[in-house]
Amino acid sequence: MSVQALYVDVDRGPYAELLGPENCWGVERDAKTYAGPHPGVYHPPCGPWGRLKALCTKQDPTCGPQAVEQLLEFGGVLEHPAHSSLWKHCELPRPFPSLPFAPGRVWGLEVDQCRWGHKCRKRTWLLFAGVAPAALPPVPPWQEPTHCIDDGAARRAGRPSEWLKMPSNETHVTPPAFAEWLVECARAAR
Numbered sequence: 001m002s003v004q005a006l007y008v009d010v011d012r013g014p015y016a017e018l019l020g021p022e023n024c025w026g027v028e029r030d031a032k033t034y035a036g037p038h039p040g041v042y043h044p045p046c047g048p049w050g051r052l053k054a055l056c057t058k059q060d061p062t063c064g065p066q067a068v069e070q071l072l073e074f075g076g077v078l079e080h081p082a083h084s085s086l087w088k089h090c091e092l093p094r095p096f097p098s099l100p101f102a103p104g105r106v107w108g109l110e111v112d113q114c115r116w117g118h119k120c121r122k123r124t125w126l127l128f129a130g131v132a133p134a135a136l137p138p139v140p141p142w143q144e145p146t147h148c149i150d151d152g153a154a155r156r157a158g159r160p161s162e163w164l165k166m167p168s169n170e171t172h173v174t175p176p177a178f179a180e181w182l183v184e185c186a187r188a189a190r
Contacts, residue, residue: 003186004040005179006031006070007063014176015041018183032066039076039130039189041182042067043174049086065090068127072106075130075189077182079174082110082123095125105130115140116178119147128185135188137181 002023005015010026025031034040044067047056064086071078080086087094087108095108106129113122174182 002038003076003183004034004038005183006034006040006042007044007067008041009173012173014174014179015183018176018179032063034070036070036074039074039186040070041076041179041186042071042078044078044080044086046081046084049084049089050081051083053085068092071127071129076128076186077131078127079182080125080127082125084125087125087127092127095127107133111139112142113175113178114143114145116181117143117175118178119145120149121145122149126182126185130189131185132188132190135185137184139181140177 003019004023004025005013005019006025008015008024008026008031010016010021010024010028015024025034031044044063045059045061047053047059048061049064050056064080064084067078068086068090082095086092093106093108095110097110106127108128109126111124111126113124114120
């Protein structure tokens with residue numbers, strides 16, 4: 001089954017290589033215009049919905065709700081940072097902390113991208129539509145982080161961070177193994 005990757009960084013992310021550029025929707029190819037029919041992996045901009053949303057001035061806040069609408073219509077999986085206010089805004093079910101459970105057609109799961117090789121601890125909420133939990137590929141075992149996204153707490157305390165600081169231009173890029181896993185989840189959408 002064909003899968004689309006929407007709201008992705010086509011140039012730096014792994015999706016163009018995984019799915020082909022014709023199945024990727026980024027800035028140049030406005031993902032908000034996607035009208036189906038295939039399921040997708042949705043990565044709407046997180047800035048307008050994250051903890052630092054007051055500082056976000058360059059990302060379109062309408063992408064998040066639009067991605068939720070597309071997900072509900074075409075199926076697949078949407079990825080966003082843990083505790084994203086997009087969930088409350090769209091009245092989405094709070095993610096389960098782990099499997100197994102008995103979800104409905106739309107359900108959420110919290111994962112950490114370290115399991116798929118992200119250098120930082122990156123708790124992530126996933127929203128599934130039309131995907132049964134039994135259809136998910138196995139979740140890989142835990143991997144210890146080697147970097148941090150922000151070392152501000154250590155700096156303010158006057159102590160060195162226990163991890164290296166990840167370059168800010170790398171923090172949003174999806175690890176290839178996680179992208180592959182998300183694509184497999186979207187392929188299971190009915």
